Amino acid sequence: MASREKGKSPFHPGQPIPAELFVGRKLQIDRILQRGAAQVAAGKPVAMFVQGEYGIGKSSIANYAQRVAEQKYKLLRVSVNLGGAKDIEDLAGRVLEAVVRAGETNVSTAERVKGWLGKYVGKQQLLGLTLNLEALKADTPSLSTPGQMLAFLRETLVRMGDAAGGVFLVLDELNGIVNNPHFAHFIKGFVEENAMATTPLPLLLMLCGVEERRRAMIQCHPPIDRIFDIVEIEKMDRGEMKEFFERSFREADMAVDAKAMDALITYSAGFPKIMHVVGDEAYYLDQDGTLDYTEAMDAVVSAAEEVGRKYVDQQVYKALRSLDYQSILQKIAGLGPSGDSFFKRDVADGLTPAELKKLGNFLQRMKKLNVIRSGDSAGEYVFNVQMVRLYIWLKSFVKVLTAVPTVSPDSLPPVAKVKSKRNA
Ligand SMILES: Nc1ncnc2c1ncn2[C@@H]1O[C@H](COP(=O)(O)OP(=O)(O)OP(=O)(O)O)[C@@H](O)[C@H]1O
Numbered sequence: 415m416a417s418r419e420k421g422k423s424p425f426h427p428g429q430p431i432p433a434e435l436f437v438g439r440k441l442q443i444d445r446i447l448q449r450g451a452a453q454v455a456a457g458k459p460v461a462m463f464v465q466g467e468y469g470i471g472k473s474s475i476a477n478y479a480q481r482v483a484e485q486k487y488k489l490l491r492v493s494v495n496l497g498g499a500k501d502i503e504d505l506a507g508r509v510l511e512a513v514v515r516a517g518e519t520n521v522s523t524a525e526r527v528k529g530w531l532g533k534y535v536g537k538q539q540l541l542g543l544t545l546n547l548e549a550l551k552a553d554t555p556s557l558s559t560p561g562q563m564l565a566f567l568r569e570t571l572v573r574m575g576d577a578a579g580g581v582f583l584v585l586d587e588l589n590g591i592v593n594n595p596h597f598a599h600f601i602k603g604f605v606e607e608n609a610m611a612t613t614p615l616p617l618l619l620m621l622c623g624v625e626e627r628r629r630a631m632i633q634c635h636p637p638i639d640r641i642f643d644i645v646e647i648e649k650m651d652r653g654e655m656k657e658f659f660e661r662s663f664r665e666a667d668m669a670v671d672a673k674a675m676d677a678l679i680t681y682s683a684g685f686p687k688i689m690h691v692v693g694d695e696a697y698y699l700d701q702d703g704t705l706d707y708t709e710a711m712d713a714v715v716s717a718a719e720e721v722g723r724k725y726v727d728q729q730v731y732k733a734l735r736s737l738d739y740q741s742i743l744q745k746i747a748g749l750g751p752s753g754d755s756f757f758k759r760d761v762a763d764g765l766t767p768a769e770l771k772k773l774g775n776f777l778q779r780m781k782k783l784n785v786i787r788s789g790d791s792a793g794e795y796v797f798n799v800q801m802v803r804l805y806i807w808l809k810s811f812v813k814v815l816t817a818v819p820t821v822s823p824d825s826l827p828p829v830a831k832v833k834s835k836r837n838a
């Protein structure tokens with residue numbers, strides 16, 4: 415059969431989701447709007463921390479909430495990426511740059527931002543906004559205290575006139591800067607100084623990061639713990655995943671049969687990041703406009719390889735090459751794709767005496783590699799990144815296919831069965 419022309423893939427692995435394709439998260443969005451945006455629009459500043467696993471959708475939710483808050487409450491969207499930032503001067507520079515860029519996203523504020531901060535805009539403006547980096551750099555130091563930054567944002571808001579009723583400031587990609595003790599102090603000072611002002615700046619401050627980032631800030635400055643309303647982002651439920659796949663494949667003009675849909679949902683296991691990788695693989699594998707079960711399963715296997723190559727191989731498999739370690743990993747895989755933790759006794763059950771002897775060492779090495787940490791109960795181990803667990807689980811199927819050809823197809827999980835049938 416002639417393969418169909420492929421148009422634009424509706425999947426966005428590795429990028430925050432465009433608002434039209436954003437699905438689910440109703441509870442979290444409602445919380446951000448009610449306890450955050452609406453309060454800010456009424457004049458009360460709020461600080462929130464959007465917390466969740468790597469790739470669970472923190473940046474996407476922040477971005478989506480900003481858009482809704484802009485439309486509903488006229489909050490000015492300022493989105494700051496702190497990737498690579500190390501100190502408060504870096505933070506100040508990124509905030510200044512983000513405010514200059516805030517004009518790009520909304521026509522009603524664009525002209526006013528340009529009028530107010532025009533000196534930071536570069537000459538050629540063919541595609542989007544270019545920045546006058548020298549001017550930015552020269553003025554950054556004058557924004558490096560909480561008071562100065564508040565004054566700058568306050569002035570920005572005044573200049574927006576009736577086009578904006580508050581500021582929605584997102585600080586994302588905190589990896590580097592949270593380890594700098596000045597950062598936690600700065601944020602606390604920033605929030606408290608504003609709260610104590612006679613007329614506080616209507617500001618929704620939102621930090622996005624994995625739980626360890628928030629913990630790192632608390633370690634630097636314990637009182638920071640009190641200032642945030644925490645918005646926890648969990649894995650998606652089946653309904654959300656189904657809506658996502660239906661909407662995305664409809665956008666690509668593709669049908670998905672019921673069994674294939676079930677497979678996509680099951681193996682994505684609630685991780686938006688995986689949904690996009692699996693969906694993208696399926697989009698390219700399909701030849702006739704209807705995704706069937708076999709194609710969906712092939713997509714799952716390819717996705718497992720892709721995810722593993724990018725996120726897990728270096729961390730786990732290259733470091734744990736010995737055969738005994740590998741079979742212990744297989745055992746962990748057999749415990750399932752999700753759940754935060756596992757118990758040592760469940761892994762031990764059924765290991766050979768030689769493997770059993772190495773189990774203690776294995777767990778220590780996994781801890782050293784930052785894959786797991788000890789849990790609250792005796793013998794419990796918690797995955798630091800749950801996606802690693804999913805991959806170990808997915809990889810166990812792929813491994814069985816390639817490494818143990820004599821295994822009977824009936825003893826394999828569904829992915830392997832499909833492949834074996836096809837290879838037969
Ligand atoms: N609500 C959603 N609907 C559809 N796709 C989503 C949704 N949330 C996230 N995604 C997709 O999932 C992937 C990860 O999302 P995102 O980058 O927002 O996660 P993150 O938690 O910020 O990740 P990181 O920890 O790497 O910063 C992206 O490909 C994004 O497009």
Ligand SMILES: [Mg+2]
Pocket residue numbers: 472473474586587622
């Ligand atoms: Mg992110």
